Amino acid sequence: NLSEVSEFRLLGFSEVSHFHPLLFVVLFSFYILTLMANTVIALILNVDNTLHTPMYFFLTQLSCLDICYLSVIVPKILENVMVGTIIISKTGCAMQMFFFLFFGVAECFLLAAMSFDRYMAICYPLHYTLIMNSRVCKSLVTGTYICGTAVGLVHTTITFRLPFCGLAINHFFCEIQPLLELLCGNTSSSEIQVIVVAVFAIVSPFLLIIYSYIRIISTVLKMSSAESQQKAFSTCSSHLFVVMLFYGTASSMYLRPKSSYSATVDKFLSLSYTVVTPLLNPIIYSLKNEEVKGALRR
Secondary structure, eight states: TTTTEEEEEEEETTGGGGGGHHHHHHHHHHHHHHHHHHHHHHHHHHHHHGSSSSSHHHHHHHHHHHHHHHHHHHHHHHHHHSSSSSSEEEEHHHHHHHHHHHHHHHHHHHHHHHHHHHHHHHOOOOTTTHHHHHHHHHHHHHHHHHHHHHHHHHHHHHHTOOOOOOOEEEEOOOOOHHHHHTTTSOOOHHHHHHHHIIIIIIIIIHHHHHHHHHHHHHHHTSSSSSHHHHHHHHHHHHHHHHHHHHHHHOOOOHHSSSGGOOOHHHHHHHHIIIIHHHHHHHHHHHOOHHHHHHHHOO
16 A cells, blocks of 8 residues: 555755765754854853843744754754665654744744834834833744644644655655655645645745834834934844845745756755754844844953
């Protein structure tokens, strides 16, 4: 019975097996650097009393999400490039997909919450501390995790209840698109499901971010002095860089038509948002933010 699949084979980078030693060194270095960078940022933001504000509370959550998100994917990649094709159980594959979606979607909505925080800080500065209190911040973060859990559960449950007619996943982890390629029969309903999830998880928080920045730009342009405008924009620049980096790779991955799907391109894009982006996030915030740089020096 072809529907009774109990395990999958992750092919990984089998087409460039001669580069596996180099890939292992590069990816392992990125992994260690990312863990260190995000851990340092999270610890500093918790230890330094001057940084106990809503913006840095959200940044701490972002660092924690990046650590978890990275740790779901990279160990399997390292195992893959070290030993070649690896076996993963169906349950293990489902769990990996769930946590990948959980942390990824939570980060999408966390970035939207961070943009809302900047919107309140710039557009309503006199009411900012009253509105963005501890209860509101914790509620926003809880909401991001609820959205991540809902998307992860729904998508993983629906996908793994369908019959599979193949065992070889042409990827280095249980990604959505390669798994759809293994489903039996017509997969159009599953592809629609992926699009719906992508719209909810990627487009809806992105629209919230766009709306927040339209209001921010409108408010900043009305400021009388250039110094005030520059100061207001500087508080948003790090977040904008992170948003463009994260949403640029995610949208190119999940919002493109199936006809343009390529396994090689897919793997490259996956590496960019699973390995590169989590490392760049703390670097961007530490380089672009004077308060964080001051805390690092202290």
